[in-house]
Amino acid sequence: MFPPPPPPVANWPRVTVQLPIFNERYVIERLVEAVSRFDYPPELLDVQVLDDSTDETCEVARSCVERPRRTGHARRLHSSQQP
Secondary structure (H helix, E strand, O other): OOOOOOOOHHHOOOEEEEEEEOOOOOOHHHHHHHHHOOOOOHHHEEEEEEEOOOOOHHHHHHHHHHHHHHOOOEEEEOOOOOO
């Protein structure tokens, strides 16, 4: 038996996915790619990469979120940034 179809998009909540990382240079690209493939309305999905890295992960993370950022659905936050 299959689950029932999801409700109409108008009834779906806005969702924020937070991805905390620290010096995960070899993981961040796959992580952002996996989240970008979520089957969820993009206008209701916000992705935040919470990056407190002290190595080259910062540059890799910045690069990874560039494409989703252009659509307004991803951003990279570092603890040194002011809210």
